[in-house]
Amino acid sequence: MISPVEPWSRPAHRPTGREAAVMLVAFTGGEVLTGMDLTGAVPAAAPVGALDVRLHHWADNPGWIDGWRTGPLRALAERELPDATVLDAATSCYTIQLTVADPSDLTHLQLAWAVAAEVCRAGAVAVLDAYAHDWYPAPKVAELDPHRPFTVMREISVVAEADPVPGFGHPVHTRGMAKFGRPDLITGIAAEQVGEAAGVLNQLASRLAEGHVLAPGQQIRVGRTRTLTVEPYVPGDRVPDVGLIADGLLLAEV
Template identity: 40%
Template sequence: MDATTAVWPRLNYQRTARRAVVRLLAFAPGPLPDLSINPGEYGLPAGDHLAALTVTAHDDPGQLDQWRAGAWRAGAEQDLVDARRLDAATHCVTIEADLPDPADLGHLQAAWALAQGLVAHGAFAVLDAHAGRWVDAALLETWPPERPFDLDEEVNVVLRTDGTDGFGHVLFTRGMAKFARPDIVAVVRPGMARMVNRVVRQLAGMLAEGGTAIPGQRLGAGDPSLGGAAAFHLAVYDPPSNAPALPLSNDALLVVAD
């Protein structure tokens, strides 16, 4: 087996006291095997990255039901080719990681490698719980082993236009916990949607690569990497005082336009 898959680097890595957490859930119509995969297989990089993962099989309907009902089901209806298959699923495997702020993203590659392996053995859908997004088996099967890191595959950027307690449009990320970094929230003023979207995505990319950000930090005017002409600063996300309560599984920073 080819063991040349490169580990995803964090080019701006600065160690913090935070922890990276991952939770993927693979659903199947029957039992899934205990997988043993090698570097290069399904994109697993060389090294001991599998040691960071905890893999648990479930066949209790009550445990499965909590992930295929309510808001999770609504997401499945949007993301999966046929969400009705969830109703017939009898088995689920969770792939979890909880580790000190890592210097690379091998733990994330390892988690997805196991998920792809489970798809190859019968799983039809994978829920990325921290990103709040389902991935259909048909999509996972198209991911090549040597694929580069893609922020859009790991972080869900959500725009809410209603139910925001009078704050108007709100843009926020889900999934930054996988990088041991806070999520990002922004209240979008009229006429600033495109620029705020760019700031949030570029800030998320910088944090995913290992950079850090703190409340009070300014994202300077004219900085092409973080928004261009407008100026912003960061604050602690503190609902409902400065933003609406959102379905996050992580703490967050609030991007505030000056």
């Protein structure tokens, strides 16, 4: 008997009216997926009707496909994949996308990864989490356990930019919070506090994934001596543009 897959819950879910979206890009040597059997791989309530899986051939749109495997994303692939050259030989890719309105659970993410695992078992070479900017070798995705617990750091990235910005510090920010229907988070910090800031963002991201909400004007106590105020993230003269995919919230020192 196949054990049912429990949904990843959001125990503190607060409705916001926002949409949550996920996009995975699986590189292949052509059409490899001839069918899908997700039996025992996703929760019963997974939003299968919102699933959009498409095959794209390099010959039809070379610039679009190459955009996923060149530039900054290529630099990430060279750090995160055992052999990034497998991307060069790929002649096609599958996009796996879902957009759901204000989800009270995270079954859309479970569904997206279950489909990616199917594509990887069928012959994909690597998968890009387009919103988190994370690469995964196909064997790692193919062996994902449907019963694994939810881990926020498996779904987002916390990025510390190398170059400080005058009057702001080193930008430290999340990528991928759109997958939960929440804004990304960014703060500026001194070099010696980057690790602490990454830990704070990870904790806050976990709370947002659970369904909590941060609102402008809200204050967050960090340790015994620091307080951060939540502000809308608006890049400008003082606040750097880190190229977030969607909107963000700035955590500013009081």
